[in-house]
Amino acid sequence: MKYLVSSEILRSEFVNEAKRISGQNLAACYQCGKCSAGCPICFDMDYTPNQIIRMVQLGMKDKVLSSRTIWLCASCETCTTRCPCEVDLAAVMDALRRLALRENIVPKDEEIELFNEIFLRNVRGYGRSYDLRIIGSFNVRSGHFLRNIMKAPTMLLRGKVALLPHWTKRVKEVRKIFKKAKELESKL
Amino acid sequence: MKYAYFPGCSLTSTATEYNMSTRAVSKSLDIELVEIPDWICCGATPAHSTSHLLSIALPVKSLVQAKEMDLEVVTCCAACFSRLKVANNVMKSNEEDRDKVNQIVNADYEGEIKVRHLLDVLVNKYDLDGLKSKVKTELTDLKVASYYGCLLTRPPDIMDFDDPEEPKSMDNLMAAIGAQPLEWPYKTECCGASLAISRPDIVMKLTFDILKMAKDAGAECIAVACPLCQSNLDLYQGDIERKYDTEFNLPVFYFTQLVGLSLGIEPERLGIEKNTVDPWTLLETRRLV
Numbered sequence A: 001m002k003y004l005v006s007s008e009i010l011r012s013e014f015v016n017e018a019k020r021i022s023g024q025n026l027a028a029c030y031q032c033g034k035c036s037a038g039c040p041i042c043f044d045m046d047y048t049p050n051q052i053i054r055m056v057q058l059g060m061k062d063k064v065l066s067s068r069t070i071w072l073c074a075s076c077e078t079c080t081t082r083c084p085c086e087v088d089l090a091a092v093m094d095a096l097r098r099l100a101l102r103e104n105i106v107p108k109d110e111e112i113e114l115f116n117e118i119f120l121r122n123v124r125g126y127g128r129s130y131d132l133r134i135i136g137s138f139n140v141r142s143g144h145f146l147r148n149i150m151k152a153p154t155m156l157l158r159g160k161v162a163l164l165p166h167w168t169k170r171v172k173e174v175r176k177i178f179k180k181a182k183e184l185e186s187k188l
Numbered sequence B: 001m002k003y004a005y006f007p008g009c010s011l012t013s014t015a016t017e018y019n020m021s022t023r024a025v026s027k028s029l030d031i032e033l034v035e036i037p038d039w040i041c042c043g044a045t046p047a048h049s050t051s052h053l054l055s056i057a058l059p060v061k062s063l064v065q066a067k068e069m070d071l072e073v074v075t076c077c078a079a080c081f082s083r084l085k086v087a088n089n090v091m092k093s094n095e096e097d098r099d100k101v102n103q104i105v106n107a108d109y110e111g112e113i114k115v116r117h118l119l120d121v122l123v124n125k126y127d128l129d130g131l132k133s134k135v136k137t138e139l140t141d142l143k144v145a146s147y148y149g150c151l152l153t154r155p156p157d158i159m160d161f162d163d164p165e166e167p168k169s170m171d172n173l174m175a176a177i178g179a180q181p182l183e184w185p186y187k188t189e190c191c192g193a194s195l196a197i198s199r200p201d202i203v204m205k206l207t208f209d210i211l212k213m214a215k216d217a218g219a220e221c222i223a224v225a226c227p228l229c230q231s232n233l234d235l236y237q238g239d240i241e242r243k244y245d246t247e248f249n250l251p252v253f254y255f256t257q258l259v260g261l262s263l264g265i266e267p268e269r270l271g272i273e274k275n276t277v278d279p280w281t282l283l284e285t286r287r288l289v
Helices: A013-022 A034-038 A049-057 A061-065 A078-082 A089-102 A110-126 A131-142 A151-157 A171-186 B016-028 B044-050 B052-069 B078-093 B095-105 B118-132 B169-176 B200-216 B227-235 B237-243 B255-262 B280-285
Strands: B002-006 B032-035 B073-075 B115-117 B143-147 B221-224 B252-254
Touching (some): A013 A049, A061 A089, A171 B052, B016 B118, B044 B052, B073 B078, B200 B237, B227 B237
Parallel strands (some): B073 B115
């Protein structure tokens, strides 16, 4: 793969934003690969975590923000714990996901982001997660109508899924939190 | 001993047996848990993937309530534990974020309420000798693989609990109730957590590896301290066995259920019947029920 690097790209807004939002010194990474060696989900990623860091250093915005890697990261913090340069890779992945959302880049693994969106909408609506609705909405919107359907009898028989949501009295306050967080975040 | 209790969403649904066994064990040990009134969801991974401020403000809202109760917080969900600790860390160390979050939740909070996992309370606050003296039925020779999962100990500078690569607290707890904790290498491997909904194929591979490693180490059951770990290893175990054409038959207990049995608490109060992989054969063979 040919990629031309210029001083403008190395100082581009993307490189600075990735650093600022993650709060990490990305230049510290010397590509030892320890993050990728310990990553449990590396086998399904299009770029390994250390490659992502290198690509951010080189300002490869489009490839990074449209990669599957940033969405597949399960935030297990193994990389963060082991990095000899103290780069918090899980925080970098979080920052890249948020940047991708801000740029309206459709994730290659859209179902992971779809789950996130449905989960948060649910929390906004009830103050707590309501599993039945989360799974129902996910199956309908993803087209996997039958996913986990065979789990329903087991869960219902054992009383492990609430039929009705747990409303908190603080729903109005929760909605305010979502609204205010969005306002303050957009000022960044 | 008295704590503000943050159960978290899973403990009101998929992990209701974790909630039951936590309450039963705490009562039996005179640890008073006062549920934080109208606690709200910590936001979990979807929140921190989407908005930094939201991911801090949601847990802070419940922490502010605990502050009003003037109690330390205890939680049992490793994911909630992680989000509450991360929120405290941000509120303590980042002035700019602290101001914004306080503005969002309309409070004046600086991360001052200590958050503990119940495992930490039992092992380090209650102390294991005290617990040993309350044991009525030792889980003699029950071979247990203690599975900590990822977030209970990581990242270490924020979680400040046990060793991130070779944790021992649950193993020590299991030994205290007479069980035989096993040495095995996958104690802190990730189970894939909520990817179970969006990418079950990935979770099946991760959980297959964990179950196989536990079985190969000679485990008769697995002990966990996280509702996501439990549901991925237990609820999906049948699917994993079919996909990989194998048989594990490994019951997955919450550590509180095993502690409860050793304290002589009836299985119904520990929600043992809610476990998916048959727990009875093993428990009956060992005369634990």
